Amino acid sequence: MIKTKINHVQTQVVESVICDCCHKEYTDVMDIQEFLHIDEVGGYYSMIGDDVHYQCDLCSECTKNLLGKYIRKCD
Numbered sequence: 001m002i003k004t005k006i007n008h009v010q011t012q013v014v015e016s017v018i019c020d021c022c023h024k025e026y027t028d029v030m031d032i033q034e035f036l037h038i039d040e041v042g043g044y045y046s047m048i049g050d051d052v053h054y055q056c057d058l059c060s061e062c063t064k065n066l067l068g069k070y071i072r073k074c075d
Helices: 060-070
Strands: 036-041 053-058
């Protein structure tokens, strides 16, 4: 005989993302998947600061406006 029970597991689900540049809030999953998410730790002599944890979320429009001329399309 197999006995079972129901486990209730809570998970975090993204409901929106706010662009750190234009401050627009996005709730559509298609828009959210196009965000540029930066999550890094500054290294030795970093301009941000040694061992400083920093993050940035940019929507696709701001990413294109700020970085578009530097972005290369890869095959």
